[in-house]
Amino acid sequence: MPLPHRVKIVEVAPRDGLQNEKAFIDTAIKVELVDRLAAAGFQNVEAASFVSPRWVPQMADGAEVMARITRRPGTLYSALTPNLKGFEAARAAGVDEVVIFSAASEAFAQKNINCSIAESIARFEPVAQAAREAGIRLRGSISCALGCPYQGEVPASAAVDVARRFLALGCDEIDVADTIGVATPAKVRAVMDAVTQSVDPARIAAHFHDTYGQAVANIVAALETGITIVHSSVAGLGGCPYARGATGNVATEDVLYLLRGLDIDTGVDLDAVVDTGQWISAHLDRKSASRAGNALAAKRAA
Numbered sequence: 001m002p003l004p005h006r007v008k009i010v011e012v013a014p015r016d017g018l019q020n021e022k023a024f025i026d027t028a029i030k031v032e033l034v035d036r037l038a039a040a041g042f043q044n045v046e047a048a049s050f051v052s053p054r055w056v057p058q059m060a061d062g063a064e065v066m067a068r069i070t071r072r073p074g075t076l077y078s079a080l081t082p083n084l085k086g087f088e089a090a091r092a093a094g095v096d097e098v099v100i101f102s103a104a105s106e107a108f109a110q111k112n113i114n115c116s117i118a119e120s121i122a123r124f125e126p127v128a129q130a131a132r133e134a135g136i137r138l139r140g141s142i143s144c145a146l147g148c149p150y151q152g153e154v155p156a157s158a159a160v161d162v163a164r165r166f167l168a169l170g171c172d173e174i175d176v177a178d179t180i181g182v183a184t185p186a187k188v189r190a191v192m193d194a195v196t197q198s199v200d201p202a203r204i205a206a207h208f209h210d211t212y213g214q215a216v217a218n219i220v221a222a223l224e225t226g227i228t229i230v231h232s233s234v235a236g237l238g239g240c241p242y243a244r245g246a247t248g249n250v251a252t253e254d255v256l257y258l259l260r261g262l263d264i265d266t267g268v269d270l271d272a273v274v275d276t277g278q279w280i281s282a283h284l285d286r287k288s289a290s291r292a293g294n295a296l297a298a299k300r301a302a
């Protein structure tokens with residue numbers, strides 16, 4: 001399939017990027033991160049999580065983050081909601097899109113959300129209904145769709161099965177996630193081809209981590225199967241607390257540099273993202289994991 005002319009990037013750093021940080025990050029920094037990313041032109045920013053604070057303490061201030069950000073018209077602010085309690089909190093906070101999340105691997109579902117895949121779907125039914133009634137967009141995320149830290153290989157049919165269940169729940173968008181960043185382009189093609197037999201590719205997002213340095217190649221493979229939504233995290237921040245050995249999401253700067261080279265429009269200002277990547281990395285006292293971000297910042301400094 002020819003490459004698309006336009007791709008939507010969902011910037012996930014404020015949620016997926018920060019959730020695994022050990023030291024609690026000031027709410028003011030989270031707010032500034034969301035605001036800088038929205039100002040850079042992202043249509044969709046994953047801003048918070050309304051999960052159990054005992055499970056993911058870093059995300060405990062989601063309501064405050066949502067209350068303090070400056071809403072940019074045209075930006076959709078999303079948050080994770082594992083159950084009705086999370087949904088009610090997200091709705092009260094004014095979230096535009098709620099994200100339910102399960103897995104293509106039973107072992108990972110147990111570790112991440114403390115239930116089986118089937119139980120998770122049953123738990124999401126009232127969330128989906130409440131979202132529909134409230135007119136809030138619904139997204140479903142399938143972890144370990146391309147490999148699992150506990151189970152190893154995951155058959156494409158497992159991702160297809162969860163994607164169909166999410167579609168039946170009324171999800172507007174469905175993320176196919178390489179939670180631990182183990183996939184290579186052949187696996188991406190196989191899984192995306194299988195999932196898009198059942199779900200319109202326009203509703204599928206590629207959510208890739210970069211543990212093995214394959215994420216940029218995997219994104220090209222996904223785009224070649226008709227996918228036009230890509231998730232990424234500024235400075236490559238991220239990692240899942242329940243995915244041993246997983247590094248961050250693919251860096252947004254690397255994705256923007258790739259797409260610019262392919263003449264694919266995103267509507268996002270790469271320079272502003274490079275600045276944000278350098279700013280948040282300095283705040284976290286580490287070097288950015290984005291090779292394009294570091295190269296562009298160094299070039300500018302020279």
Ligand SMILES: CC(C)(COP(=O)([O-])OP(=O)([O-])OC[C@H]1O[C@@H](n2cnc3c(N)ncnc32)[C@H](O)[C@@H]1OP(=O)([O-])[O-])[C@@H](O)C(=O)NCCC(=O)NCCSC(=O)C[C@@](C)(O)CC(=O)[O-]
Binds near residue numbers: 051082114240241
């Ligand atoms: C699903 C549960 C809640 C089950 O956790 P549980 O312990 O089985 O649930 P529970 O219903 O027995 O509740 C336990 C306690 O949590 C509270 N609680 C319950 N729900 C909420 C809520 N929404 N907000 C606030 N508090 C909540 C509840 O009130 C209770 O408090 P207590 O009475 O003991 O004081 C838990 O396992 C959980 O929160 N898991 C979230 C884990 C998580 O956030 N993981 C990272 C995000 S997923 C990810 O990163 C992957 C993704 C999406 O990026 C894609 C990819 O790359 O794979």
